[in-house]
Amino acid sequence: xxxxxxxxxxxxxxxxxxxxxxxxxxxxxxxxxxxxxxxxxxxxxxxxxxxxxxxxxxxxxxxxxxxxxxxxxxxxxxxxxxxxxxxxxxxxxxxxxxxxxxxxxxxxxxxxxxxxxxxxxxxxxxxxxxxxxxxxxxxxxxxxxxxxxxxxxxxxxxxxxxxxxxxxxxxxxxxxxxxxxxxxxxxxxxxxxxxxxxxxxxxxxxxxxxxxxxxxxxxxxxxxxxxxxxxxxxxxxxxxxxxxxxxxxxxxxxxxxxxxxxxxxxxxxxxxxxxxxxxxxxxxxx
Amino acid sequence: xxxxxxxxxxxxxxxxxxxxxxxxxxxxxxxxxxxxxxxxxxxxxxxxxxxxxxxxxxxxxxxxxxxxxxxxxxxxxxxxxxxxxxxxxxxxxxxxxxxxxxxxxxxxxxxxxxxxxxxxxxxxxxxxxxxxxxxxxxxxxxxxxxxxxxxxxxxxxxxxxxxxxxxxxxxxxxxxxxxxxxxxxxxxxxxxxxxxxxxxxxxxxxxxxxxxxxxxxxxxxxxxxxxxxxxxxxxxxxxxxxxxxxxxxxxxxxxxxxxxxxxxxxxxxxxxxxxxxxxxxxxxxxxxxxxxxxxxxxxxxxxxxxxxxxxxxxxxxxxx
Numbered sequence: 001x002x003x004x005x006x007x008x009x010x011x012x013x014x015x016x017x018x019x020x021x022x023x024x025x026x027x028x029x030x031x032x033x034x035x036x037x038x039x040x041x042x043x044x045x046x047x048x049x050x051x052x053x054x055x056x057x058x059x060x061x062x063x064x065x066x067x068x069x070x071x072x073x074x075x076x077x078x079x080x081x082x083x084x085x086x087x088x089x090x091x092x093x094x095x096x097x098x099x100x101x102x103x104x105x106x107x108x109x110x111x112x113x114x115x116x117x118x119x120x121x122x123x124x125x126x127x128x129x130x131x132x133x134x135x136x137x138x139x140x141x142x143x144x145x146x147x148x149x150x151x152x153x154x155x156x157x158x159x160x161x162x163x164x165x166x167x168x169x170x171x172x173x174x175x176x177x178x179x180x181x182x183x184x185x186x187x188x189x190x191x192x193x194x195x196x197x198x199x200x201x202x203x204x205x206x207x208x209x210x211x212x213x214x215x216x217x218x219x220x221x222x223x224x225x226x227x228x229x230x231x232x233x234x235x236x237x238x239x240x241x242x243x244x245x246x247x248x249x250x251x252x253x254x255x256x257x258x259x260x261x262x263x264x265x266x267x268x269x270x271x272x273x274x275x276x277x278x279x280x281x282x283x284x285x286x
Numbered sequence: 287x288x289x290x291x292x293x294x295x296x297x298x299x300x301x302x303x304x305x306x307x308x309x310x311x312x313x314x315x316x317x318x319x320x321x322x323x324x325x326x327x328x329x330x331x332x333x334x335x336x337x338x339x340x341x342x343x344x345x346x347x348x349x350x351x352x353x354x355x356x357x358x359x360x361x362x363x364x365x366x367x368x369x370x371x372x373x374x375x376x377x378x379x380x381x382x383x384x385x386x387x388x389x390x391x392x393x394x395x396x397x398x399x400x401x402x403x404x405x406x407x408x409x410x411x412x413x414x415x416x417x418x419x420x421x422x423x424x425x426x427x428x429x430x431x432x433x434x435x436x437x438x439x440x441x442x443x444x445x446x447x448x449x450x451x452x453x454x455x456x457x458x459x460x461x462x463x464x465x466x467x468x469x470x471x472x473x474x475x476x477x478x479x480x481x482x483x484x485x486x487x488x489x490x491x492x493x494x495x496x497x498x499x500x501x502x503x504x505x506x507x508x509x510x511x512x513x514x515x516x517x518x519x520x521x522x523x524x525x526x527x528x529x530x531x532x533x534x535x536x537x538x539x540x541x542x543x544x545x546x547x548x549x550x551x552x553x554x555x556x557x558x559x560x561x562x563x564x565x566x567x568x569x570x571x572x573x574x575x576x577x578x579x580x581x582x583x584x585x586x587x588x589x590x591x592x593x594x595x596x597x598x599x600x601x602x603x604x605x606x
Binding site: 019027030119 | 369
């Protein structure tokens with residue numbers, strides 16, 4: 001057994017950054033491969049996204065046709081169609097819904113396997129979620145945008161900074177969404193079962209992140225409150241508004257900055273909650 | 287390598303105390319355990335369900351914070367230094383998986399190399415060794431969710447060893463395994479233990495695991511250590527006796543006694559008798575019996591650890 005246990009592992013507790021990056025990258029890869037395994041689910045999900053894309057698009061275009069000036073919430077018809085079709089693609093990249101892995105592991109006690117690893121569960125799950133998002137970016141965005149472009153006139157960006165800003169905004173949306181989902185899942189540490197909070201989240205996040213309708217259709221005070229006081233518009237509405245250039249350049253960049261603040265705050269909150277939970281943790285089962 | 291002093295873990299449970307009222311009550315899962323385990327020791331940690339075995343293991347690995355007492359593993363305090371400790375210990379939970387469910391075993395191992403920052407050459411050498419000893423070759427490319435329990439457990443053991451841990455904690459590693467897989471796991475652990483570099487703490491309900499692997503046996507019940515010593519000491523302490531079982535041509539004459547032994551059972555109309563040997567050697571007992579009655583067949587039965595432990599559990603549980 002010499003080869004097995006010949007030495008104490010040559011691992012320094014003071015970790016060089018390059019090693020941390022390698023670990024993080026490997027975990028991102030694991031998330032990507034995990035989702036790449038389920039091809040039929042990807043296909044079925046894409047089909048559903050497209051069907052709902054048509055529904056949402058026709059509803060919003062009908063609203064636009066009936067609105068005074070034809071521009072409800074300051075969007076013209078092209079912008080609205082783009083909002084819907086890119087939104088249908090981004091929905092799975094941001095992944096607002098359907099993640100209960102952590103809550104399940106807490107409920108069953110499997111979380112113990114995460115806690116005996118030399119890496120924080122928040123970091124490990126974030127990496128895996130970024131891998132999931134990369135997979136969705138490659139597989140889930142193209143088809144609805146393509147279908148949308150075939151059937152409706154879509155808006156294209158006119159400013160040079162829109163594309164890089166949009167890329168940053170999508171990344172921030174993924175991180176913010178992950179942190180929110182992590183927090184909702186983490187309620188299982190206290191409640192044992194997070195199905196209630198998860199149902200509440202599914203209901204609330206879709207409306208308040210701008211999935212069902214652009215938040216700019218709400219009265220201005222409500223829109224501003226949502227943007228400043230909650231991370232939710234940052235999950236979907238902000239990247240879409242950035243892409244369709246709903247606002248002048250300064251506000252466009254400002255929205256991304258606000259989104260960054262919220263992503264950092266939520267991630268820090270997730271880490272804090274995780275640490276609190278570990279202190280009072282009761283691992284379920286023998 | 288492992289030190290526990292007056293280690294205690296209380297859980298709060300709510301019990302019904304009226305139609306709507308619920309009372310909080312503190313229950314001690316581990317109640318003042320003190321143990322010291324040296325480098326290279328192989329310790330069996332056993333006890334009935336709910337005795338506090340897994341709770342102790344969770345405190346040793348830094349997953350649960352003790353209510354009071356002191357604990358150190360590899361010179362580190364498990365909870366505050368959990369991440370550092372994780373690099374130096376390996377853990378296998380028989381009822382949980384630390385592998386990535388959707389990925390092939392090989393991928394899980396590759397990920398663990400990154401998570402534990404193991405140099406590629408070291409990782410490859412250890413994996414090769416495990417692959418030989420645990421016969422992983424056939425299913426390295428199978429997703430974990432498709433593995434049988436025996437295959438998965440061999441994967442779990444490998445996963446726990448790839449970073450070369452100093453201490454290996456095994457929580458019921460043979461639970462639910464078939465005879466062949468159990469033997470594979472046991473012989474692997476035996477070989478690991480013989481090398482002497484890895485300290486091994488094993489909880490199990492299968493006492494054959496302990497007999498094959500562990501010189502030292504710690505028995506815990508209701509959160510207390512009730513025995514700490516070798517298996518022989520356990521036998522001596524709880525009065526395990528050998529038994530003499532004899533098939534007779536004719537039943538024993540009335541009033542027959544065997545000095546230094548007690549007749550514990552008579553079956554088959556008196557044609558089969560069992561004596562428990564108290565203070566007489568097996569040879570002398572056989573001679574005395576053969577001299578007294580015609581004997582067709584006889585055997586001397588060694589005491590079984592199962593019986594001793596069963597008695598120990600009932601004694602302790604029945605005690606006020």
